[in-house]
Amino acid sequence: MSLNIIDLIKGQLGSALVTQAASQLGESESGISKAISGLLPAVVGGLANNSDNPAVLDAISNAPSQGVLGNLLSFASDNTWVSGLLVSIFGDKLSGLVNSIATYAGISNNSSASLLNLVTGATIGSVGKYAADNNLDKSGISSLLNDQKGIVSSLLPAGLSLASLNVGDWAKGYKFDNDNDTIKPTPTTPPPHTDEKIEVTRSVADGGTFPNRATSTSDGGSIWKWLLPLLLLIAAVYFIWKQCEKKETTTTTTVAGDSLNTVDDTAAMQNDTATTMTTTKVDENIDLNGTLLKGYRGGMEDNMITFLKSGAYASAADDAALKDNWYNFDHVNFKMGSASELEAGSQGQLENLVAILKAYPEAKIKIGGYTDKVGNEAANVQLSGERATYIKDWLAKQGVGSQVTGADGYGSQFATVDAGASNDERAVDRKMAVRFTK
DSSP states (O other): OOOOHHHHHGGGGOHHHHHHHHHHHTOOHHHHHHHHHHHHHHHHHHHHHTTTOHHHHHHHHHHHHHTGGGOGGGGGSOOHHHHHHHHHHHGGGHHHHHHHHHHHHTOOHHHHHHHHHHHHHHHHHHHHHHHHHTTOOHHHHHHHHHHGGGTGGGOSOTTOOHHHHTOOGGGGGGOOHHHHTOOOOOOSSOOOOOOOOOOOOOOEETTEEOOOOOOBOTTSOBTHHHHHHHHHHHHHHHHHHHHHOEEEEEEEEOOSSSOOOEEEEEEEEEOTTOOEEEOOOOOEEEEETTEEEEEOTTSHHHHHHHHHHTTHHHHOOSGGGTTTOEEEOSSOOBOTTOSSOBOTTOHHHHHHHHHHHHHSTTOEEEEEEEOOSOSOHHHHHHHHHHHHHHHHHHHIIIIIGGGEEEEEEOTTTTOOSOTTSOHHHHGGGSEEEEEEEO
16 A cells, blocks of 8 residues: 555644644634645645656755754745745746635635645655655655655545646646546637538448438537537536535444444545545634633544533543543644654644643543554554553643553554555544543
């Protein structure tokens, strides 16, 4: 299975960075999130299309030594290095991309250009770190980028197409079927009359050819003058219907012992190639007894606070009444293979958890770590356990250690997605979670 570069990048562009970028650029967080969701596939596609470009390969190879991931917000300013790289990738289509994303996300062109620099820096830095960690030379980096041509078609958010991004002919190799379905307006002025004759092939039946039928309307115009617009209208209606069709999936996992019970409701947009695209989540203000926390509506913070306010925790007789109700972290992710380095943007949700525990000092929790089915299970159990312990120790340093009763790693014990599935599909099994205890 090809590695999806997006998995390397998403940890760099979490809610904390979105909040900081929104403040720095003077835009709404929802607009920033929407712009990033559109820029990511465009940048990844542009890099894939330039997989043999020396400037791209040099930038990726040198990224770790230049500390690109150290301060991504600096790329939101006028960065000469990344600006030159973008010109090398997009050429004269660069301004069209910036304008299209600005219109799509409802932000200014200046903010769109700044975010393009930021996303490009995050992408170059993440791929560069992966290449360094896995000893990839420039040939290996080129192959990794080239592999994205088979993945990038599933990345665009609903309501955005490569055609609307004005990025040029390079996009044709990425199988964005909704681009090819763009319906061009029918000319209102008929074409000039010529003396060329249209040859018509008639079907042959048992009794010979069918009788000649009129090929023009009563006013002498071609039948296609009304048939072609009708066919285009039918195609447009079908395309729009497929784009708007939503598929809701509910997954429930229940296991014995210290069980994990999660429910994920995903609203997905489908295009006419049956490719599912997930709608980007946007952080909102979650009320914690008058204090506003940034989190998803229906996410970890929202659900934990609702449970505590309901009195269900206080009325629970023992741990058995609580052990089946786990809350998955939405933003907390560790760097690949690490149990001590969090991805950028992870600390914000941990700080939210600290705020919840301090608001409800009687509440106690347990941390759980989980992996997918790929790799050695003993190593998976060890890694997930070390990650859970890291969070437990971090919480203790914030003054709520007495409220954390344990931290366990379950490896792939509760994983539901086959090891042969794509990296994106297996992501649901790679998570950190928390539950209440007594």
